[in-house]
Amino acid sequence: MFEKLVEWDKQTLIYLNNLGSEQFDAFWLITTNFLTWIPLFLFIIILLYRMYKPKEGFWVFLSFLSMLIVVTGVIFFTKEYFGRLRPVNDSSLNNLLRVLIKPSDYSFISGHAASSFAITTLAALYLKKETKWIFLLLLWPILFSFSRMYLGVHYPLDILSGMLVGTFFAWMFYTMHQKFRAPYIM
Structure with a gap:
């Protein structure tokens, strides 16, 4: 079962990553920053x-600051504990991915996905009474997270886990x- 999940993760990443083209590379490099x-x-x-x-x-x-400190700690310790190589550093995938950047740390969980979903979800929760459209903020972490697969630096399960x-x-x-x-509050 676990092997099938890992294989699905790799194949899905290869598919999504190869949807990219040079004309969109600059957009995704900017998006991921x-x-x-x-x-x-x-x-x-x-x-x-306001x-x-x-x-x-x-x-x-x-609460934002405390949450970010906790999330950063969880990201760091999870990456160190699991030690999953990033797709761009996996020799079995090197010829199958479009590689635009090559970070050297570990992959699981996606820090970009975890931190961006934490920030925007907390903001949306605090601001939901202010504006009904505030949940549109969640478009940011979705784009931000997808950019990590486009660049070949995270597997889909890294992203999904980070989102959760x-x-x-x-x-x-x-x-x-x-x-x-x-x-x-008074």
């Missing part, structure tokens, strides 16, 4: 600032805030 998304982060901060008074905004900011981890921690930190902080 965290710096590209600074305007979105600023937009989220502005919306949070919605929350300074005292409560501090606690919201603290990020979403789980966003939900957990939001729930903790609602349970332990929100009732005491």
